[in-house]
Amino acid sequence: MIHIEPEVLKKVNTWLTPTFDKDTQDYITHLIAEDSQTLTESFYKNLEFGTGGMRGVMGIGTNRINKYTLGKNTQGLSDYMHTVFPGEQLKAAIAFDCRHNSKALAKVVANVFSANNIEVFLFEDLRPTPELSFALKHLNCHCGIVLTASHNPPEYNGYKVYWQDGGQLVPPEDAEIIARINALDYAEIKFEPNEKLITYIGEAIDDAFINASVKNGSFNTPQPDKDHLNIVFTSLHGTSITVVPKTLKRAGYKNVTVVEEQRVPNGDFPTVKSPNPEEPEALKMALELAEKTNGDIVIGTDPDCDRLGVAVRNLDNKLVLLNGNQTMVLMTAFLTEQWKKSNRIKGKEFIASTIVSTPMMQNIADAYNVELKVGLTGFKWIAKMIKDFPELDFIGGGEESFGFMVGDFVRDKDAVTATLLICEMAAQAKAEGSSVYKKLIDLYVDYGLFKERLVSMTKKGIEGAQDIKQMMITARENPLQTVNGSKVIKIEDYQSSTAIHTATNTIEALDIPKSNVLIYYTEDGSKIALRPSGTEPKIKFYISVNTVLEAAIDFQDKETELETKIEAIIKDMQLN
Numbered sequence: 001m002i003h004i005e006p007e008v009l010k011k012v013n014t015w016l017t018p019t020f021d022k023d024t025q026d027y028i029t030h031l032i033a034e035d036s037q038t039l040t041e042s043f044y045k046n047l048e049f050g051t052g053g054m055r056g057v058m059g060i061g062t063n064r065i066n067k068y069t070l071g072k073n074t075q076g077l078s079d080y081m082h083t084v085f086p087g088e089q090l091k092a093a094i095a096f097d098c099r100h101n102s103k104a105l106a107k108v109v110a111n112v113f114s115a116n117n118i119e120v121f122l123f124e125d126l127r128p129t130p131e132l133s134f135a136l137k138h139l140n141c142h143c144g145i146v147l148t149a150s151h152n153p154p155e156y157n158g159y160k161v162y163w164q165d166g167g168q169l170v171p172p173e174d175a176e177i178i179a180r181i182n183a184l185d186y187a188e189i190k191f192e193p194n195e196k197l198i199t200y201i202g203e204a205i206d207d208a209f210i211n212a213s214v215k216n217g218s219f220n221t222p223q224p225d226k227d228h229l230n231i232v233f234t235s236l237h238g239t240s241i242t243v244v245p246k247t248l249k250r251a252g253y254k255n256v257t258v259v260e261e262q263r264v265p266n267g268d269f270p271t272v273k274s275p276n277p278e279e280p281e282a283l284k285m286a287l288e289l290a291e292k293t294n295g296d297i298v299i300g301t302d303p304d305c306d307r308l309g310v311a312v313r314n315l316d317n318k319l320v321l322l323n324g325n326q327t328m329v330l331m332t333a334f335l336t337e338q339w340k341k342s343n344r345i346k347g348k349e350f351i352a353s354t355i356v357s358t359p360m361m362q363n364i365a366d367a368y369n370v371e372l373k374v375g376l377t378g379f380k381w382i383a384k385m386i387k388d389f390p391e392l393d394f395i396g397g398g399e400e401s402f403g404f405m406v407g408d409f410v411r412d413k414d415a416v417t418a419t420l421l422i423c424e425m426a427a428q429a430k431a432e433g434s435s436v437y438k439k440l441i442d443l444y445v446d447y448g449l450f451k452e453r454l455v456s457m458t459k460k461g462i463e464g465a466q467d468i469k470q471m472m473i474t475a476r477e478n479p480l481q482t483v484n485g486s487k488v489i490k491i492e493d494y495q496s497s498t499a500i501h502t503a504t505n506t507i508e509a510l511d512i513p514k515s516n517v518l519i520y521y522t523e524d525g526s527k528i529a530l531r532p533s534g535t536e537p538k539i540k541f542y543i544s545v546n547t548v549l550e551a552a553i554d555f556q557d558k559e560t561e562l563e564t565k566i567e568a569i570i571k572d573m574q575l576n
Contacts, residue, residue, distance in 0.1 A: 047065070053160030065159070123135075127242055138205065211250075230295045234299075240305035247416055360448060374512075464537050493510075517529060529541070
């Protein structure tokens, strides 16, 4: 006799009613008879919204991405919009990436919106996520949806919700919409479309978006300097191929070589284990091509083109992949310097970062006399900063996970404009007889040498989720007193919104939304953050160490010293 938990069985029986199509019912019947484990995994919980919207494995069930879970989301969102925008002709924009079923699921979402008398602007084919944020504002929509699972494995898909300002959902709207969705019955979903309310969009929006990217990401680089920069680009089978090459060309960059084997969008991502530009292996083909073509810079974007990986030549002329913190400080410093040169810094500007990113951002902010605002992980919080502080001008900002945002014309991380920005920096540096890597070392001399490492532990399924939960409970109940021999002097707990100074045992409040994050600060300046991922079955440990770099000539010795320190921290915390 196959045992199925009562709560799971209750959900399963709901999905065996006539509300759901015959194929769905037949598949569930098969699972009941043959595969109780998959059945339980598919129904034991409802998919939840995390840092990057809702992501999950595609399939049948409440814990899967399918027409019913996304239909329920869209119906709840439609009901909420009619409540908060009474009497208005509501409008929504929808984009989708290269993943399997993305186009079909995007049409399901469009159908539900239109069935609820909401005008829909649906991209005719796959497009980058930042273009959706742009299109939403450009077309004066009330909300936007992107069907994407970013760099997750091929079996995943996802649903990201954007609001009127072009940023992703944040409090209080997020909780109100989720409550509305959870209160719905599946039978209440209106799937029958009003096709008259669905308009397909494409090239005209591309053109406007590319023009805006060039305007925000270009900084008076002479044409000969652009011509001398040798760029290798890969879209990693994703959406960026639709606009990044065109953006670079329009900005004057003609010397761009695309990795042809990865040009065609493909949800199986056949040439990589993971289409994640954080991982050096993902850029392997681009790096090999750059060696053949003597490339100065290699850029690869994730499937929905909101994050980018950058490789440049080091002091030994070898191509090395920069980490997300390094690209962030490089682009932030360059961008802020351009603002300074054009007399745009008036004392009312800010840059932005996140609580798990490099503390070096504060030093850059101080040097340019701009404010640094720090939020939780996810660019929705940076977009919220722009909305919450209209009296301040946003220069740019990013986070350690390879995302960056240039200005506020897009309210999400944007690998299109960021690609152009890093090319501008590279072209100008090369023309000066320098390089991106040398510019990075110069920043370390000016602001301190910071070194970061991310250690991730993957724990899948029901047991994995419990393991991650217990690890965070243990860390809170038995906090570390030392890390690698250095005393812990402060512990920030973003779940309780408190910071404890251990020497005096005093507590201060953290003025930031609650999140399941714990950060240790040590006497020697190290910082270690613990955070369960909001979009993947992982717990992440963010390690940051730093030292003074007196001169560029000392860089390699000092970097080795910090690498050794990080390894010692990993060993001490048993993260191997």
